[in-house]
Amino acid sequence: MLVKVYGSAVFGVEATTIAVEVNIDKGIGYHLVGLPDNAVKESSFRIAAALQNNGFKFPGKKIIVNMAPADLRKEGSAYDLTFAIGILAASGQIKAKNISEYIIMGELSLDGSLQPIKGALPIAIKAQQEGFKYFILPQQNAKEAAIVSGLKVYGVHNIKEVCDHFDKGLELPETIVNTREEFYNHLDHPEHDFADVKGQESIKRCMEIAAAGGHNIILIGPPGAGKTMLAKRLPSILPPMTLHEALETTKIHSVVGKIKDHGLMAQRPFRSPHHTISDVALVGGGAYPQPGEIxxxxxxxxxxxxxxxxxxxVLEVMRQPLEDREVTISRAKFTVTYPSSFMLVASMNPSPGGYFNDPDAPVTSSPAEMQRYLSKISGPLLDRIDIHIEVTPVPFDKLSEERKGEKSIDIRKRVMKARELQTQRFQEYENIHYNAQMGTKQISKFCKLDDISKKLLKTAMERLNLSARAYDRILKVSRSIADLETSEEIKSAHISEAIQYRSLDRDGWLG
Known part of the structure; x- marks a missing residue:
């Protein structure tokens, strides 16, 4: 008897429906075809034990399982439940009524319980697009899949529940998520708040400008100055994610199995990889390409x-994604593209010892050591960072203050107003949404200076020995400062503030 059951394979952040054809005939042997990897091939042992432990039989006949399309590589253990239900239906142990309306996925334990799978959200989106009515998957992934409307999602704990549903008509509990309500309920509750940061008012201001214009930023300061603390709070002042952005972000995290018992991601992600990370782990890739940290x-x-x-x-492979805002990973038989539109926040000590021009410092570095240390950062990467700011340690009287700083929600309101101005300004441009993305044409159009501002910028570039690459960056940042003040014109005050944020371009830093 031949039965068709449907599963799904994930490539990049998109899913492809897989038809699992199970044919049971006279003879002996279990034959799995359709380019399965080792994890898929091993499924027969898990299925046999799970069926036996739940009162079913693994047929002692010739079983052929074909995964179509057969020229597409299948990987992972998520097809266990698909195969098991197909084998039970083909051998007549359960009824297979309306089974073609279901997508069935899940990894089986030997006792028949289900383990979570990766990529539940992309699979659910594809199932809904292709007209499937139901999606059966492990309970741990149910909330994630239930984000998709127009698809009934059943989260199950054990294979017995699925068999009883098909054979005895027992209803499975449907997982229902009010996506919009859940999404908007979590928007204004950031985990970290700028109100917790004592002092550092100038750095907070700098962070606000970076958030308003989407600028990449580098923080330079000695250990314990608060660089990491400030960086962790940056997502809390960025504009809230739109529903589309949240769905896009959740899909990527779903592919790597980072979303368990969670629905839609409402907070902007914050990733902090260790400096020992490999280039593949940062950008993405591998034999079966997976998304990287970016x-x-x-x-x-x-x-x-x-x-x-x-x-x-590692730093060099990041240059292209910073420009294109996507990563393309090519293999002999296929190409995968992952989106990677992120704000880069970097931090560094000004010298190997961590202290710079500080006579009381416990560790000092020679000028040659400092130059060697700073030259590790390539010019082209630094070229993509708009704001350089020095972070100084917080004095005791500021640390001991009981007064709270300004809340992230209040800073975010100003950032959102600035972003709204930029949305209107760049509405005719398809790939430009905020100031940091401006090219030469947009800079000359939207960053016009009056005579006083031009003179100020010229003097600064000559006196501070600013490099040529600093010119465009100063104009972009000054445009963001003007937007925060809802000013159409870039004034000399905006230019002078933007000039302060080019520390590493000054003579004596990077030579």
Whole structure:
């Protein structure tokens, strides 16, 4: 008897429906075809034990299982439940009424219980698009899949529940998630708040400008100055994610199995990889390509602590994604593209010892050591960072203050107003949404200076020995400062503030 059951395979952040054809005939042997990997091939042992432990039989006949399309590589253990239900239906142990309306996925334990799978959200989206009515999957992934409307999602704990549903008509509990309500309930509850940061008013201001214009930023300061603390709070002042952004971000995290017992992601992601990370782990890839840290920080913040400690090759592969805002991983038979639109926040000590021009410092570094340390950061990468700011340690009287700082929600309101101005300004441009994305044409159009501002910028570039690359960055940042003040014109005060945020371009830092 031949039975068709449907599962799904995930490539990149998109899913492809897989038809699992199970044919049971005279003879002996279990034959699995359709380009399965080792994890898929091993499923027969898990299925046999699970069926036996739940009162069913693994047929002692010739079983052929075909996974179509057969030229597409299938990987992972998520097809166990699909195969098991197909084998039971084909051998007549359960009824197979309306089974073609279901997508069935799940990894089986030997006792028949189900383990969570990866990529439940992309699978649910594809199932809904292709007209499937029901999706049976492990309970741990049910909330994630239930985000998709127009698809009945059944989260189950054991294979017995699925068999009873088909054979005896027992109703499975449907998982229902009010996506919009759940999403909007979690928007204004950031985990970290700028109100917790004592002092550092100038750095908070700098962070606000970076958030308003989507600028990449690097924080330079000695250990314990608060660089990591400030960076962790940046997502709390970025504009809340739209429903579309949240769905896009959740899909990426779903593919790597980072979402368990959670619905839609409402907070912008914050990723902080260790400096020993490999280039593949950062950008994505592998034999079966997976998203890297830069894709997991899509629509959020990627924080690189101690930037000069990262391997140069790791930092170099990040240059292209910073420009294109997506990562393309090519293999012989297929190409996968992951989105990677993120804000880069980097931090570094100004010298190997961590202290710079401080006579009371416990560790000092020679000028040659400092130059060697700072030169680890390549010019082209630094070219993509708009704001450089020095972070100084907080004095005791500020630390001991009981007064709370300004809340993230209040700063976010100003940032959102600035972003609204930019949305209107760039509505005719398809790939430009905020100031940091401006090219040369947009800079010359939207960053016009009066004579006083031009003179100020010229003087600053000559006196501070600012490099040519600093010119465009200063104009972009000054545009964001003007937007925060809802000013159409860029004034000399905006230019002078933007000039302060180019520490590493000054003579004596990077030579």
């Amino acid at each position: 894709s997991l920080s899509h629509n959020g913040v990627l924080f690189l602590d101690e930037l000069p400690e990262f391997k140069r090759s």
